[in-house]
Amino acid sequence: MEQKQKLKKNLGMSTAMATVVGCVIGSGVFFKPQAMFTATGGAPGLAMVAWLITGVVCICAAMTFAEIAILIPKTGGMVAYLEEVFGKKVGFLGGWMQSVLFYPAMISALAVACAQQAALFIGEGYTVPLAILAIILIIILNSLGSAVGGGVQIIFTICKLIPLFLLMIFGFVNGSGQNPIFTPMVADGLSPAVVLGQLMVAVLFAFEGWTNVGAIAGEMKNPGRDLPIAIVGGVSIIMAVYFVVNLAYLWVLPADQLKDMAAPASAVALALFGDFGGRLVSVGIMVSAFGACNGFVLSGSRVAYILAEEGNFPASKKLAKLNRAQVPVNSIILVGGIGCLFAISGQFNRLTDLAVFSCWTFYTLTFIAVMRYRKMRPDLNRTYKVPLYPVVPVIAIVSGVYVIINQLFLAGSTSSLLSLGSIVVTLVGLPVYYAVQKSKGRQAQAPQD
Template identity: 65%
Template sequence: MENKQVMKKTFGIMTAITMVVGTVIGSGIFFKPQAIYTATGGKPGLGMIAWLITGLVSIAAALTFAEIAILIPKTGGMVEYLSKVFGERVGYLAGWMQVVLALPAMAAGLAVIFADQVTLLTGNNVTIPVAIFVLIFVVILNCMSSKVGGGVQVVFTICKLVPLVLIIVFGFIKGSGTNTVFTPMVGEGLSPITVLGTLMVAILFAFEGWTNVGAIAGEMKNPGRDLPIAIVGGVSVITAIYFIINLAYLWVIPADQLAATSAPATLVARHIFGDFGSILITIGIMISCFGTCNGFLMSGSRVTYAMAEGGKLPFFKFLSKLNKTQTPANSIIFTGALSCIFALTGQYNLLTDLGVFSSWIFYTLTFVAVIVYRNQRPDIKRSYKVPLYPIIPILAIISGIFVVLNQFITATMLSLGSVIITIIGLPVYIYMNKKHMSNS
């Protein structure tokens, strides 16, 4: 009998938490305030409230997601959950979407925004070559071993908190505090309900990535204990950080000026620390983007590995191979290559919007799966249960549907492209099943 390769269980609670915090806190908190205050007509109130509302929605989603992540702690994450509850076809499409679209697009988007900052600092348009270099470098680090990749995640998560802490502390010390924060809600002629939908879609990108910790569950030492702490605790901490730093932004710069700049955090830093200080903060933002890129590429490669190892990528069996350090190097290289292709667009917003819409279709199905699995397998002992069941899962489901429909209405062509690429996975799945039947 052939010996099956097994990835080492090297990830502890610190890596799991930093996977959540490090993957989520990336570029959104530094760049999305422009889109938020543009949508509110340069007024702060609804923007600040939207950060809280979206944070609570994300916590509800995290509380729901954690239950099924603990019950099925396998490398591959959402693919395994949906396959178990709704059948292999649905799980396959979720995996296909993550492998060929969402995760490499998100990694590429983070590399592009990193490269945009290099362009800003040097004055030379080097976005695409620098983005590709960053992705190749991240691939090399992760191919060394899972321990190295996890170590990079821990170190860069700690480093990325530095500019956040500096802006928060010195923003409140040096800021005038005379700008309005919670009033007025929106500009004249704008509907708060309509604007809130736009704001939530923008802010959800800033929260994107907390589900990725489920993809490394198979390499965690104690997933039953560590997953709920990492997911729920991580998202709660992130919600608090986001609200406080946005308060600090407004303490220094009014909302209408934040809406008028493509780099709000850099503008705030310049007011606080001067030109040299703003350069240091920009470098800190680059570190943040690098760490987030590492997180998306790490989790994306694990989904690819899980799909290939389960025979779900018939044309790419080599992706199921591990190297001498028991690391899925081939899958890491494959995910990195796809990310490089996406990075050729040089379009940060396009890539991140594509990733968010694609992911939230299957996030919502995962929330539904928690309720369905409760009914399918009530006999299974659950070490963790969603609190206030079924209210919290229903809230997560409604929020997911709202996000998907809103994005489809406001960005129809982008959404259609995502759906088409996902559906292409169906003929691959059919071929895979036919090949399996012919060999059996």
């Protein structure tokens, strides 16, 4: 009998945490302050508070996610959790959504962001080909082995933090510190309650990617020890970095100026270091976006792989095949290839909005699954439990429901259409699932005929 190939368990906590931090800190920290200060009418207070509030929400979500991730440390992450608690059909839909929509959209959006920054050096008009080229390069790197892909993740995570720390250090040292930080909360005539909702959605976008480490749990050396630390520790680091760097921005330039600047980080660097500083941060943004893109290829390909390994995906035999480096090269090509197609649009914000709405529907189901799994399997030895249960999971669930409602009904017609399109694409997975199951049934009966 042919021995079944297995993914190597050669990823440690450093790679896992780098995947969390590397996937999340992509481009949101460089671009989102502009949208947030625009929402507040140029007032800094509520925007700064929103980074803290939403950071706490994401930590609650991460602590909730960690419990089920540690109980089911399988490659594929959320797919495995949903399948265990809600059944194969729901698990497949989650994996289908991630494989054809969420991961490719995030990969393409980050590649587009990287290419847009490169345009500052080589001129306009090359965004789409450069974005596709970046994705192809990442596909090649990840095909060389999970250790190579993980190593790239660690290197780029360290590199992307360098310009952020430069902005923080020199911002506080050389900035005037005379600009308001926490007052006023919002501009006159704006409702703080309504604005806070807009700000939280923007910050949640900036935090996207923290769940990706669950998708590589099957390749971790010691998931029981490392996975909770990687998830909760990674999100805590991100929260601190986001808050402090935004504080540094305001130390240099006021919020009413930052709201009119598409890349606040570049504007702050320009004020601190001149033209050289602006270009330095542009390189930093490129590195940051490239590293995040690599993280999504590394994690996303494992979702397609686990579906294929179970025989629940079209062309499963090919997608479940491992190359000599023991990585699912065809699944890497699938997710990255769809990302290349998405990159043709060149639309960073729309691709990101589409991806985030899609995944938050299933994130919320995962939070619910944690509570349901406690009732289903109270006998399991839970080496890690969500602190302050059930308060922390409830905060995560309510936050997820809010994101879904906001994008469907409150965020404007374009966001609503994108969200509805996401639902349609996800539901297309149902006939695909039934077709694959029917094909599996015929193959199972064939030897008996």
